[in-house]
Amino acid sequence: MTAATTGAEVARVARESYGRLVALLAVRTRDIAAAEDALGDALAAALSTWPRSGVPDRPEAWLLTTARRRLVDAARAAGVRRNAAPSLVLTSRVVEDVGEDGAIPDRRLALMFACTHPAIATTIQAPLMLQVVLGLDAARIAAVFLASPAAMGQALSRAKAKLRDAGIPFSESAPEERAARVGAVRDAVYAALALGHGDAAAGGALAEEALWLARVTAVVLPEDAEVLGLLALALHVEARRLARRAADGTYVPLDAQDPARWNRAMILEAERALYRASPMRNPGRYQLEAAIQSAHAGRLFGHPAEPGMIALLYEALVAHAPSIGAQVGRAGALLAARGPEVALAALDGIAGAEAYQPWWAMRAEILSRLGHGDAGAAYDRAIALAEDHTVRAFLLNRQAGGSAPT
């Protein structure tokens, strides 16, 4: 076996099993940083050992055993400095968790509940999940969250220290709080998806990682309709990633995208997730957002987007979660379904959108359809607020009278 193929195999196992192994290594000690260090050492050991000895039959079990040994060594070394007897006991108890057949139990939900515990600042919950469940490094996370790698690294370390020292439980239970905890996990996954979407525009690959996180969440919370909704939403958005850019790199709005450039397999998977969610009879904002995407995706199967139905779905979404984004989306749906006057009235009814770029872009679009003189000024604001240069270029073109989508 060559070093290259071993490297690929280590990368695959790390990707598939990172969160599972961190969860198992940290679940008793609550020390995520130590678990990550030990797993990092074990992965490095795999890279140097496997090319000679071959990939073991159960690579995950091998990594777990190696990482656990590192963890015990580290705890023993720390014991010289402080009384670490309890953590030694906790560390050795990991052994009990592994089944006779070497199967690795899945404690990732406990890990996710810990990362999204209300005692952890909301702003750090999504980065923390991306790091400890997927193994993303602080520098990559920082790039997406518009923070310096050093600051992000510190914030993540602080959060992990709090998890360890404040006694935040790593458990799946807490039935009386379960709904709230699941809600926090969903919101953190959604935050990761939103950032992944922005990152994809900048050429980054965080969108794939966020989709992976949504998949893991659907594995550990298979009974939750909204988690399935999130997964469907993530798949729809990722399925259209390539189509959002023309060959020359310019931005292509949804209505003008060529369905042939969408990822058909992902869209079908999204439809299946949404279909699985529907008999659970627990609709919510994420299923509604996915349903809106689904209505647009119908074009792939020859069903043109039905403006009336999309507007109805937006009404339901705004009723569930009246975010500014949802309200601007509703105005856009009304523009297609009922024309610019109705859309403008809906847009004017949104409070607190002065600095929200999509609000200005929508306003500019509506005003130009009405032939209103203020359209140019609205385009100026939308262009000034745009963070994505391809969106800026698209708006400049529209302002100059470029062809409307559709």
Next chain:
Amino acid sequence: MHYMLTMLETAAAMSERDHPEKAEGYWGGWMAYAEAVRFSGVMVSGNGLQPPATATTLRIRNGQRHVEDGPFAETKEMIGGYFIIDVPDLDAALAWAARAPAALNGAVEIRPVLPPPPPAAA
């Protein structure tokens, strides 16, 4: 784990301690809480404190003693007392904090107690 629940009370709540009509309700609430903590077996220790006006703050700077009248920081909410409880994790500590009268209009800070130092190491 041992946690200290620091009870942060508003000036209004603390003034109820010797208010002719409200004192009974104030003390009743705290007594009930203290009893609940005790009977559940999680109590390690705890005390109420006199109001911040009775506090004296001392600092030593350049070998000089600086003694000041009043608490170390003037804040809207003040420390009215504390409980140290022994519970398995933060969620259990939060559940006890949520039952404290101070949680309703003041706040409760929950902090793990530093574990005892190791026996003299080799």
